[in-house]
Amino acid sequence: MPLDRRHLLTLGAAALAAPAFVRHARAADVPRFELGVASGHPEPDALVLWTRLTGLDLPAEVPVHWALAEDEAFSRIAASGTEIAVAADAHSVHAEPRGLDPGRGYFYRFSALGRQSDTGRSRTAPAPDAPATLRAAVASCQRFDHGQWAAWRHVAAQDVDLVMFLGDYIYEYESGPQAVRPHDGPQARTLAQYRARYAQYKSDPALQAAHAAGPWLLIWDDHEVDNDYAADQGQWLQGAAFLRQRAAAYKAWWEHQPVPKAMRPVGPDARIHHRLDWGRLARLHAVDNRQYRSTQACVPGFGLLGRNGFARSVSPARCAELRDPARTLLGQTQERWLADGWDPDRRWNLLAQQTLMARASRTPVSDHYSGTYWSDGWDGYPAARQRLLQGVADRQLPGVVTLGGDVHAHVVAGLKADFDDPRSPVIASEFCTTSISSNGAPQGLIDTLLQHNPHLLYGRSDQRGYLALQVDDRQLQATLMAVQRPQDALSPVSVAARFVVDPRQPGPQRD
Ligand SMILES: [Fe+2]
Structure with missing residues (x-):
């Protein structure tokens, strides 16, 4: 089944399950990032950003927005995107920003269901031919x-x-x-x-x-x-x-x-x-x-x-x-x-x-x-x-x-x-x-x-x-x-x- 159709069915099932105002209240009140954020596998132009959504009421599929920025205020965004966190993978997210600058520090965070994660710091590996410590x-x-x-x-x-x-x-x-x-x-x-x-x-x-x-x-x-x-x-x-x-x-x-x-x-x-x-x-x-x-x-x-x-x-x-x-x-x-x-x-x-x-x-x-x-x-x-x-x-x-x-x-x-x-x-x-x-x-x-x-x-x-x-x-x-x-x-x-x-x-x- 194509992803968008599955997604619509999920939303349809949720709509049947609870009135709109209840769903809305639930989404905004439940902490969604209780397991924190993480990054890894640094390459000169790429990183992996991780989180896993929490809460007992999670739909089968949840869009999770991520952003990677050069500054902690997120005013200079280097990469961003949306991953679908699915129940079959425990609502985990593995975002893979590419095209990044080598040997550079970045900040990243996630948002979903009206909540925002804490901010993590990460760093790409130096360019393959660059001197490094x-x-x-x-x-x-x-x-x-x-x-x-x-x-x-x-x-x-x-x-x-x-x-x-x-x-x-x-x-x-x-x-x-x-x-x-x-x-x-x-x-x-x-x-x-x-x-x-x-x-x-x-x-x-x-x-x-x-x-x-x-x-x-x-x-x-x-x-x-x-x-x-x-x-x-x-x-x-x-x-x-x-x-x-x-x-x-x-x-x-x-x-x-x-x-x-x-x-x-x-x-x-x-x-x-x-x-x-x-x-x-x-x-x-x-x-x-x-x-x-x-x-x-x-x-x-x-x-x-x-x-x-x-x-x-x-x-x-x-x-x-x-x-x-x-x-x-x-x-x-x-x-x-x-x-x-x-x-x-x-x-x-x-x-x-x-x-x-x-x-x-x-x-x-x-x-x-x-x-x-x-x-x-x-x-x-x-x-x-x-x-x-x-x-x-x-x-x-x-x-x-x-x-x-x-x-x-x-x-x-x-x-x-x-x-x-x-x-x-x-x-x-x-x-x-x-x-x-x-x-x-x-x-x-x-x-x-x-x-x-x-x-x-x-x-x-x-x-x-x-x-x-x-x-x-x-x-x-x-x-x-x-x-x-x-x-x-x-x-x-x-x-x-x-x-x-x-x-x-x-x-x-x-x-
Ligand atoms: Fe051990």
Whole structure:
């Protein structure tokens, strides 16, 4: 049915349902932008602007006007348009202004049903051939029921060009009695449940402020769907049944994030890996380590109550599968896409990915057959990691820096093509940001990792916070930020440590 006819029918049904004055009163009184606004995917001439309408009385289709301006008063409009927010997509809006100026700040807002949204700030990427600097915040793991989000409040107060979110934007779990602020509803499995979880997370004013402060680059990890999932293997469901759950979770992710229409999932599949160039300064590679990965090595059998977790500690001496070169974390196609896309001409190649890349054995390591490894991260896919890092070494790429999250600890490391060979040189740098609010492992475990893995330069699981990056041609500076009182939404946030990287000399140096 053509859009205009559907639209007329919707209006007709609404007219039958309530007298005109009631509809009018309802439209003007109900808040429509309670989940805030967001922008993302900055290109030199384009952005994505996002919002989702709220209210129980929304018609099936609602025209939403958007405007992007050069000034906060919206007197100099750079682009504007109308998107139809539909119930089938949770009344989300993904507007894609084009023809914008590179490296420029903009303001944007939406209006619908007689209401206007708050104003967000955003910024296009610099022109591909222009000199540039980059100020970015890197974050992951914002478990709502574990704590408050003073870290986001702090990010929103900085003047950042880009926020990079590396996964675990929501957690699917039902909350226990210890929750600082409980999740609503049961463990998420259905589209309605995932949507409700995003709406609860996005009701937080600090998160809304961080979204409104600048454009985001987003990738997902496991908890946007199901703990420790791998391709079509969920924690409780597998195969077609799990793919239905994954389709619901991916759709809800797309509906709630400032990502392009082109990333819209098709059933259980969604391509989210992509690149963004930041002038002549840097190429940003963003990858997906969940959708295409091999199942974790040596998983325990499938019991009556499901697998109850894939990830565990494994040792190569007892798990030959661990080192099988056919196993992959990114999938063969994405591995090749990454290897072919490193840019030798830009000063920096920043890899936005989900988890710790450096080897992190819990026991002493003397060769490829010793050590004890967590099977869900890169340590569970050592051959794939070696292929990736050997590719970096072979191409003699300057300034490769991997950014990760997932481990709920600030970790800084030098990356080697062969971690088990003490003569293998450091060829890249790693900064793994701690969680925004998810609880960390005991510091004692991190201390053990520091002891057995000399390429790990820093590790603190007792800090919540984020990573602040400042990048120019001369150096990359990474500042590890720590929230002083994680249960206090207004807590101060302070500098825990600072490292720098010289693009001609791989490896982080303490500043
Ligand atoms: Fe997490």
